[in-house]
Amino acid sequence: MGYISVKIGKLFMLMALFLFLGCSRKENKPEAHVYIENKEGKFTLYRAGAPYQIKGASGFSELEALKEAGGNTIRIWDTVGLSSVLKKANENGIAVIVGLSLPESQYLSFYDDQAKIDSQYKAIKKTINIHKKDPALLMWCVGNELVFPVRPKYHNFYKAFNDIVELIHQDDPDHPVTTTVLNFNQKDIFNIRMRTDIDLISFNVFGAIKYFKKDLKDFSWFWNGPYLITEWGIDGPWDGTRYTAWGAYIEPTSTKKAAQYKERYDQYIPAHDPRNLGSFIFFWGQKQETTHTWFSLFDEHGRKTESVSAATAIWTGKEGNDTFPKINYMLLNKKGAYDNIILKPNQPVNAELLMETGSLKPEKVEWEIYPEDWYRKGNVNNLVRPAAVSTKFNNTADLQITFNTPLKEGPYRLFVTVTNRNGNIATSNTPFYIAIADNNEKK
Template identity: 30%
Template structure:
């Protein structure tokens, strides 16, 4: 058992007027203003966040300064949608194999039994995109097994609801889940370009229970335009920030009271297509404009220190072709609300070749510091790499007070 000096909580989903739903924590209404990730908890609390989302039970035991994630959340007054990883067929799991099924059921039971009494637990995140990120949801074995797993969770812990997360809200998938997984309390949906429309989508599919927008953020790398050589064009940092704000506000407004909250993704840094596409922080710890936008969406107030804003990033070779070792220049126009002194970090990075699906781990591509001749200000002098191939120019701007911004563009050496 995981010990805690505080009493465990009782969390329920309860119907409200006109088909709406509400989350009740120890009898009091509770709104999820959430983030997907387990770092920068102090920042989350400061800007009005209430909840984090994890994906695997191992995250709950990770210690910082001798304290587990659950302990740190409890101290800050944050709650956790505790993810229990449910295996994917695309990773080799066979939903027709009785031995694997039994092993997974036993693991789920052990997870719930171990953590159910910790007061920071808000709900169980039973699976994430286990149907497959690009699947149509037609494999009924997955939904029927989730029904069995949900019954195990409820048998062990009747005091916390279950949320299962799917990729997108396509009608056939939602209806399959409704048919074969009736014990589900809360539907979780991961969506990016279509995040603002999730409330309408689940309603059109016939879903009448509560739901959560379980991941949202910038337009996905599979949803954008590409260069002629296939490099996806990453949205600008300011465009991403606007997406976070609009998605959160829109899904709540269009949910007819059935949306219990949202989880911004990803509360941290992650290499996925690029080093900056989804992360709301840099690897060096600074927050990006997306954090400011979420703060404003939640509270109507901006953080006391806003991140810098890259107004323009310009280069004649952006999304174009250059010769090996060609001399190049790039320039940016950057503003800072507080007038902070800014530092500039220009980088030339190879296009990622380790591309996965469904958020699986990707290795970062190499950088080429020798290609930055001068890069300590808003104008950079660069040198094209000697080896032909696809690359990107990144600009990182920091204000020295915990705020940053980052943009990039692809180019081809040929």
């Protein structure tokens, strides 16, 4: 009887140990495990067992500068060069939300072609399984700014989308799945919730960020899940930005953009919302979109604009130590961008740059003229940077030059980049139009 009792006792001890080890294995998730916890409406993102608050930037370059500024996450749109991006991110302690690009739902010819769907599925499956254990990976984003319609003809789009989401949940359960929508559209959110199984919704919001808090509150009766703001920033050209008589959008100076980034975050980003897992400033790097400076926090040489300092203040709560040139505005023949500057071919022009009071004298001033071709393509967000117009600039005084205008009729911009002693820059540009008066002048 005693022997049996000892046997039974040992059996219970082994069972208890087994259960303990089993529970321990269940609780000690892999280092790469990322998940979202919901405690009474308070959503928390966990990474490697600890809460992780995203301080993000949309972009894939200047990662050392991102780390120095206090950022910890980037968001990319596709898988081009993904291995290199993940490696560089990991070296800098930066997490990555990886975009899996999909055709927009309106492309029914794609979604009605099973061969194309199968090919896309296989390519994404391969990507998932190659990179799912990468330590820099934070989550997957299926598509960018997709529209989620309700009509039956989009059935194949939803099936393809959901198959990819299910694939990720099965092959890589350690990383959440999101998708992005443009602005806060109740129809999109309704259809995402009712017809998909993603883990959180992400928003790209620019001018409409002013209404974002109210939009969230007004629709919380239907959807009150976690979210990210995967793109936010200054007004885009599409956000009611003023434009010239010929349709050229007027871009603020980099100095004014820096102030708008900080002001916009403080006033409109719901940083303390218990549903908000973080936000991504746009654009960390240099990007051609309408102009090569509009959204760029850096130039193509990696030089910082003052908006990097604004991002530092947002992420750390402290102003950075960097100093930046501060541009007030630019004049062409004593006229500003809002004056609709129309000039003749080969006309001598005086350009003058006005710095803010107290701004130190720049170390270097670079002038360039670029033609504009957005009107030909019917796309204000022209993503191809045109070639600069070969122009001779003559310095006449500090921050003043003269030049002769281009010979060809059409819209142009005069750009200036000002560099200070520590290599930081400020940028400004002014649109102008070359008009040929009559047929004789055209000859």
